Amino acid sequence: MIDSLRQVQVVGALARLAGNGGWAGILAGEPLRGTMDMADARLLVAADVLHEHADGRLEPVELHPWYDDPAVLASGLAAELRRALRHGTGADQPSGDDPDEIVAMGVASQSAAAILADAVLPMLTQTRDRFDDGTACFLDVGVGTGAISEALCRRFPGTRAVGLDVSPEALAMARDRVAAAGLADRVDLRRVSVVDLDDVDRYDLAWMPQVFLARADLERGLDRVLASLRPGGWLVMPVAAPDPGCTPLEAAAVEHDAALRGGGAMSVESALSLLTDAGYADAWDMRGVSQSLTFARKP
Known part of the structure; x- marks a missing residue:
């Protein structure tokens, strides 16, 4: 069974939350409001990226250098997705200019x-x-x-x-x-x-x-x-x-x-x-x- 963090939907959900302020809210202990934010969060809970406490509060399951800075997290994941797309479309030469x-x-x-x-x-x-x-x-x-x-x-x-x-x-x-x-x-x-x-x-x-x-x-x-x-x-x-x-x-x-x-x-x-x-x-x-x-x- 493939590790859930290798699934593109999980990476996309995490990247979206990091880029739109949702991840910063999670780090601050604030509840998510938007329908898509909550759908992203449910997927990340199921993927063991987030843990949901009994009171509904969310927090990352693991510590990661990227997780503390939402902007860096969004940038890193977007780069990962673009690199996967380049590879998937045959443009798999290494790129150091992203x-x-x-x-x-x-x-x-x-x-x-x-x-x-x-x-x-x-x-x-x-x-x-x-x-x-x-x-x-x-x-x-x-x-x-x-x-x-x-x-x-x-x-x-x-x-x-x-x-x-x-x-x-x-x-x-x-x-x-x-x-x-x-x-x-x-x-x-x-x-x-x-x-x-x-x-x-x-x-x-x-x-x-x-x-x-x-x-x-x-x-x-x-x-x-x-x-x-x-x-x-x-x-x-x-x-x-x-x-x-x-x-x-x-x-x-x-x-x-x-x-x-x-x-x-x-x-x-x-x-x-x-x-x-x-x-x-x-x-x-x-x-x-x-x-x-x-x-x-x-x-």
Whole structure:
């Protein structure tokens, strides 16, 4: 039996409520009034997206980074629906120019920034020291809206970042974001692919998601990032590797999404081998549900 969140009616109902104010009302504990709003809510209750209390109050069943911001939720789901439509009509080339999808990915990146700051950097002692003393330089491959670079520069005063992206739409959003945060002088945004990166011995930490890079570009990118890291600097590479405990549907959904994004799924073992073959040292990993983090340093 298919997971109800994969049903287009459920996704459409959730997107509509998020876009018309109904979801904000639910988060505020307010009752829904409109006939269509209530029909949407009943469908989401049946799909286990919403829980209905005895007094009629509705609340999300699970916590999700998108759920707290109705505008971001609506954008993310609309992008998911458009991506499914492109795929269903045969236009299944990855697209990085959908503003709604860029915004949604930016929200996910905020969670990644927290993981880097709170869980990853404490394990990388020398690198963490440079962030703490404000001398670090961070490379953000596929910068998107700039959420990770902004968060790390806020968290660690003095830290500088370089963000790479090939999407002009994403870079425009990133420029607005870092300018609003007062970080335009510390975050350098470049419209360039990682395969064309020519910095040498500059970065203390690099972030490069595997899922957005075709295999040839990934291998070339690993070479370029290695050259750009300072000796002892670390690469963190998320890989689209479903957790072994996932259901078959969850695993297949991760793999399908990874194929649509251009990089495809990759096992953690393959990622670690790629890192070692590229000349990185001390490759290791942290397993996750829909993706895992792999780590390696420049000797």
